[in-house]
Amino acid sequence: xxxxxxxxxxxxxxxxxxxxxxxxxxxxxxxxxxxxxxxxxxxxxxxxxxxxxxxxxxxxxxxxxxxxxxxxxxxxxxxxxxxxxxxxxxxxxxxxxxxxxxxxxxxxxxxxxxxxxxxxxxxxxxxxxxxxxxxxxxxxxxxxxxxxxxxxxxxxxxxxxxxxxxxxxxxxxxxxxxxxxxxxxxxxxxxxxxxxxxxxxxxxxxxxxxxxxxxxxxxxxxxxxxxxxxxxxxxxxxxxxxxxxxxxxxxxxxxxxxxxxxxxxxxxxxxxxxxxxxxx
Numbered sequence: 001x002x003x004x005x006x007x008x009x010x011x012x013x014x015x016x017x018x019x020x021x022x023x024x025x026x027x028x029x030x031x032x033x034x035x036x037x038x039x040x041x042x043x044x045x046x047x048x049x050x051x052x053x054x055x056x057x058x059x060x061x062x063x064x065x066x067x068x069x070x071x072x073x074x075x076x077x078x079x080x081x082x083x084x085x086x087x088x089x090x091x092x093x094x095x096x097x098x099x100x101x102x103x104x105x106x107x108x109x110x111x112x113x114x115x116x117x118x119x120x121x122x123x124x125x126x127x128x129x130x131x132x133x134x135x136x137x138x139x140x141x142x143x144x145x146x147x148x149x150x151x152x153x154x155x156x157x158x159x160x161x162x163x164x165x166x167x168x169x170x171x172x173x174x175x176x177x178x179x180x181x182x183x184x185x186x187x188x189x190x191x192x193x194x195x196x197x198x199x200x201x202x203x204x205x206x207x208x209x210x211x212x213x214x215x216x217x218x219x220x221x222x223x224x225x226x227x228x229x230x231x232x233x234x235x236x237x238x239x240x241x242x243x244x245x246x247x248x249x250x251x252x253x254x255x256x257x258x259x260x261x262x263x264x265x266x267x268x269x270x271x272x273x274x275x276x277x278x279x280x
Contacts, residue, residue: 033065
């Protein structure tokens with residue numbers, strides 16, 4: 001059995017052709033590299049030497065990010081010999097399949113503990129982690145929810161992106177009413193409902209769960225314009241009101257991208273990344 005070695009390798013001597021990831025997000029790699037430069041490398045890359053070159057089996061994004069950040073050396077775990085193609089594929093699969101991130105509430109508690117231990121602000125923590133301060137704020141907001149709603153976030157019954165906007169409503173009973181209708185609404189429509197405090201019309205105080213008026217819903221809506229362009233909105237089934245909220249959010253995002261001088265391709269990528277991270 002080969003003896004594993006922990007050593008320092010020059011980034012210039014690293015090759016990532018053996019790494020299974022077909023594409024690496026430059027913005028993610030850049031943020032990862034900045035984080036490593038600020039806080040140090042916590043997890044070594046894994047690979048093996050072929051001659052004088054170190055072949056990276058796991059850690060391609062770390063290598064790319066550290067290069068972007070101007071670092072020159074990387075901590076590496078050397079397998080000691082070149083694996084067979086079958087062993088290498090099995091290693092890739094094992095690393096990928098059993099990789100698990102912290103659930104939202106555990107990450108929120110971790111951020112809270114870091115703030116307390118370091119005596120810093122959420123923005124300072126975000127800068128050190130190379131993530132947006134709004135993302136840190138979203139996780140921390142989960143800690144203000146009642147315990148039963150936190151449990152729904154943990155089990156996945158309440159989506160992270162929707163749970164993050166619930167604290168905008170200060171009343172815990174109203175939060176629970178809103179959480180009850182969340183699964184049947186798009187994220188944007190749900191956020192608008194929370195922000196605007198919409199309630200069904202009634203003469204007596206609301207005592208039961210929120211009721212929504214049944215209406216026609218579509219999962220995909222096409223709106224041809226006179227200019228020849230066609231606007232398409234797709235996702236969870238939506239009412240006309242949900243469509244309006246989605247288009248309003250899209251228009252707001254487009255105007256911000258234009259203000260930030262982004263081209264349409266870059267803007268689309270930014271929107272995808274934010275949606276994936278649950279960031280509004």
